[in-house]
Amino acid sequence: MAKASMIEVKVWGLALDEKNKVPVVILQEAQGKRRLPIWIGTNEASAIAMEMDEKRFQRPLTHDLMAMILRGLKAVVTRVEVFDLRENTFYARILVERGAEILTVDARPSDSIALALRMRSPIYVASHLFSEDMEASLPEKAPQTEEEKAEELRRWLEDLNPKDFGKFQP
Amino acid sequence: MAKASMIEVKVWGLALDEKNKVPVVILQEAQGKRRLPIWIGTNEASAIAMEMDEKRFQRPLTHDLMAMILRGLKAVVTRVEVFDLRENTFYARILVERGAEILTVDARPSDSIALALRMRSPIYVASHLFSEDMEASLPEKAPQTEEEKAEELRRWLEDLNPKDFGKFQP
Numbered sequence: 624m625a626k627a628s629m630i631e632v633k634v635w636g637l638a639l640d641e642k643n644k645v646p647v648v649i650l651q652e653a654q655g656k657r658r659l660p661i662w663i664g665t666n667e668a669s670a671i672a673m674e675m676d677e678k679r680f681q682r683p684l685t686h687d688l689m690a691m692i693l694r695g696l697k698a699v700v701t702r703v704e705v706f707d708l709r710e711n712t713f714y715a716r717i718l719v720e721r722g723a724e725i726l727t728v729d730a731r732p733s734d735s736i737a738l739a740l741r742m743r744s745p746i747y748v749a750s751h752l753f754s755e756d757m758e759a760s761l762p763e764k765a766p767q768t769e770e771e772k773a774e775e776l777r778r779w780l781e782d783l784n785p786k787d788f789g790k791f792q793p
Numbered sequence: 794m795a796k797a798s799m800i801e802v803k804v805w806g807l808a809l810d811e812k813n814k815v816p817v818v819i820l821q822e823a824q825g826k827r828r829l830p831i832w833i834g835t836n837e838a839s840a841i842a843m844e845m846d847e848k849r850f851q852r853p854l855t856h857d858l859m860a861m862i863l864r865g866l867k868a869v870v871t872r873v874e875v876f877d878l879r880e881n882t883f884y885a886r887i888l889v890e891r892g893a894e895i896l897t898v899d900a901r902p903s904d905s906i907a908l909a910l911r912m913r914s915p916i917y918v919a920s921h922l923f924s925e926d927m928e929a930s931l932p933e934k935a936p937q938t939e940e941e942k943a944e945e946l947r948r949w950l951e952d953l954n955p956k957d958f959g960k961f962q963p
Contacts, residue, residue: 717862
């Protein structure tokens, strides 16, 4: 199989899927408008939110600890990749380098993203995981305020069919 | 300050502090009867419980991922230590070795224990953290059934004053 084309994304935001009461992390193309929602666990959503808000607890939380150990071992997370979707579950992997050693570890997208944010590592998504519909559902005008952004997100999530995008089963 | 005397412990069990609805991990001396309860977060309690029950999810959870990365980097967790209690909060550290490198990372006791179980690493507690009262409160006769064990634990926790032992503030 040819290596899937990978597209760099940024974490656009987090939301709560009100219907299922499940947190969703939303990735958006770094150089485009397509977005990908990934249903994740509550803990991992907190870990992502805290890093996005640059909140720091007095003591390291689990993903902070992982980042501290990696740095202590002089290891670098060169990138994380969300590379597949099978049976409604997204699959990701973390690429770690230490000197000449290269390590690839399978991980949940949520852990991968939480770690990438802490290690300042780029996040990639296989292009086939984006759907054209997702772009179509985006509004023409960018939201101006936090309220508009929340409202846009709410409407966008309502339009999505979770079955189409994969839902993390905790 | 002289290096505190360290005592090896095992994870005796997990319980729910019914009054405060907070999970508690209970450590017991490997070669003795004294126990130490540490109030922890829900996620970390799950991570400890899963490893104790040897439950395996299809995909690695956060502490599994940390263990996989450490193994991939050929690093060893030589031990974890719960070494201090200040303002009702326990402090722990994780000792990692990789070849000639030695790394000490501050961590919460919960993360330290969850990782130690996965890396088959010994857990130590500074001897001054045990209180004589805790031994006194243990019943003479060891519980025979799971129900008796749960009942004993419940009574024991009731007798404890959380302020005396430190409570993790999530």
